[in-house]
Amino acid sequence: MPLLKAKSATQSVRVEKVVVKKAVKKVTAPTPRSSLAPNGSLRATSDASSSSPRLLSPNSRAVARTKSASPYPSSSDERAGRKRTLTQRRQNTPRDSPHFGPDDSDDDDDEDPFAKKRKVISTWRDPHRRLRHKKAFGDDIRSPNIIHGADLASVKTGCPPAFGAPEDEVAVQLQYPSRCRAERYELVFKKDRIDAVKDIKQVVKHVAETYLTEEQAQPFIDHNSSFYRDLEKAANEKRCDVPAFKAALNSYNTSLLSLVEDGSVAKNLDNMHGIPPSLVDFILTQVYERTVSPNVDSLNKYQPGGDNVYGELNAPFVREILQVHGGLTSEKVFIDLGSGVGNVVLQAALEIGCRSYGCEMVENSCNFAEAQEKEFNARCLLWGIGPGRVRLERGDFRTNKKILEVLKEADCILVNNKAFTPALNAALVSMFLDLKPGCKVVSLVSFILGNEKNAINDIANNIFEVVEDTYKEDWVSWSRAPGRYFVSTRK
Known part of the structure; x- marks a missing residue:
């Protein structure tokens, strides 16, 4: 009997080892979530990771890129993906790695979206980063050697005027947050070409959200009355008002130049350590x-x-x-x-x-x-x-x-x-x-x-x-x- 007991004990130990291995496989292999979060917390589930593409996309196929395609997300994708991206950053980013996740919850729908943007900027974790360009705020006004929007999308390049505007009224200029000359655009539109109206509105929005304090940004991006709001109203499909669009753009240019000239933009950049x-x-x-x-x-x-x-x-x-x-x-x-x-x-x-x-x-x-x-x-x-x-x-x-x-x-x-x-x-x-x-x-x-x-x-x-x-x-x-x-x- 003692010998039989000893043999049975040995067998039970072997059984336990097999059970442990099976338990690990049951936890990791069938988990499809590994494909949704390529991060350190799921790295151990390599079996799940390798199989997840088949689980998620059984009809996967390559898609040809369009002529004007860009590897960067379009503005229409930003709002849809921002909340998901910030949530993943809070869960996945190492503490010593730069990121833009807010410290507290960003689910408060009543909070002003501009205030959220300022919070996001403030949590960049690279205090040694210096953002301000050394040559962008000097005494002299610079003329950067850029390819202007009007060089690629204009009446001369075969693009019809937007809003049905006369050809001699489509030329505009867009000021950026530096002591550099404005970029030249023409209010035209053609598929697979630079969309001047969309570009201009996005620049105004990014300038207000990133470069200015909340108080400074109010006339730029306030929901009720601002340059951005005036641009949107003027560019509405039902009311294509070219003079109003150009007037709002000129007001934006003048106000931004004033903030650049008095040093406000440079000072704000000096207080930042990352870019959204x-x-x-x-x-x-x-x-x-x-x-x-x-x-x-x-x-x-x-x-x-x-x-x-x-x-x-x-x-x-x-x-x-x-x-x-x-x-x-x-x-x-x-x-x-x-x-x-x-x-x-x-x-x-x-x-x-x-x-x-x-x-x-x-x-x-x-x-x-x-x-x-x-x-x-x-x-x-x-x-x-x-x-x-x-x-x-x-x-x-x-x-x-x-x-x-x-x-x-x-x-x-x-x-x-x-x-x-x-x-x-x-x-x-x-x-x-x-x-x-x-x-x-x-x-x-x-x-x-x-x-x-x-x-x-x-x-x-x-x-x-x-x-x-x-x-x-x-x-x-x-x-x-x-x-x-x-x-x-x-x-």
């Missing part, structure tokens, strides 16, 4: 629409089966990488290996204020990137915002001296290696031997598991700790479906 994501997206959209959008179709001309297939990570995905995974601040270094037209590099420099590097070898993409960088620098001056230092390199990142040098300083690296060959991914692993401990490498394909029969890359396995995560729907340009990505931390 909605303004980041709007500025980058302005840059993209003036440089890439007019010829975006040419980006699809690549050689199938190679390493140079083009695809964009959209702004919300980039924001997740920079803030949540990278934990970047203005004092850190970001690198995008295979940076395409430079979207991610520019977003990091503007939103985070960090040193931001990119490297691309496709000539067409490099040309777009240079055009974007030039327009980006000019528009940052126009908006009075000092971005982080940007450097976009041409050539192969495996041999580019500057990139190899700065890799040793990097805090976060992005590699959109979705279409990279196994040989190129293996070469990247060898480059990563020089990374400093703690550096994050975010990739679309795992470096530990190769592309051929899931073979394990021993070098990557030795130097990295890898976590699998899930990006959300509409976070990449080549598909509307969610998908997997990987965060590798240098040991």
Whole structure:
């Protein structure tokens, strides 16, 4: 009998071990929520993450980008997505990472929306960030070398006047929050061209919400009586009043210039340490629409089966990488290996204020990137915002001296290696031997598991700790479906 008891006790221990393993699988595998929150709290559920795209999007398919498409959310998407994004930031963002989540609840429907915006700005967690552009508020009025809205959308470029206005009355100017000359627009409208009326209203709104105190912003954005309200009334489809629109715009220009001249705007910027994501997206959209959008179709001309297939990570995905995974601040270094037209590099420099590097070898993409960088620098001056230092390199990142040098300083690296060959991914692993401990490498394909029969890359396995995560729907340009990505931390 004692021997029988001993054997049964041994069997019960084995049974307990099996039960524990099954219990873990039951908790993680069927949970579809992992695909809704690509964050640290759900990283352990890699099985759920990998299966969630099939659960959420059984009919996933790539959607072609339109000619004027931008990787940044349009203004119509901002209001719908803002509350969801802020809620996720409160739950998911590390304490040492910059973000725009309010400290207290933002569910009070009776609270003034402008007051909410001010609260959001005040909780940016990078006290070392300095926003004011050093050259934007000097004694001299500057003429930034921008591509004006009227250069791309005007009567001369074949756009009919908005509101049915006479052609000789469509020219207007729009002042920005700096000592720079105004941007030229024409009140015209044509599909896939810059929408002057929409652009002007959005600039007025962003200036009031971000650059001004609540008291200063009242004449700009008050719901009952303000420049913004007058612009909306004048642009109403049932009442197309061109003189009223131009009068409201002139009043806005005069009032903003007064606040710039007396130092109020510069002082307000000095008290800020971050930019709302909605303004980041709007500025980058302005840059993209003036440089890439007019010829975006040419980006699809690549050689199938190679390493140079083009695809964009959209702004919300980039924001997740920079803030949540990278934990970047203005004092850190970001690198995008295979940076395409430079979207991610520019977003990091503007939103985070960090040193931001990119490297691309496709000539067409490099040309777009240079055009974007030039327009980006000019528009940052126009908006009075000092971005982080940007450097976009041409050539192969495996041999580019500057990139190899700065890799040793990097805090976060992005590699959109979705279409990279196994040989190129293996070469990247060898480059990563020089990374400093703690550096994050975010990739679309795992470096530990190769592309051929899931073979394990021993070098990557030795130097990295890898976590699998899930990006959300509409976070990449080549598909509307969610998908997997990987965060590798240098040991």
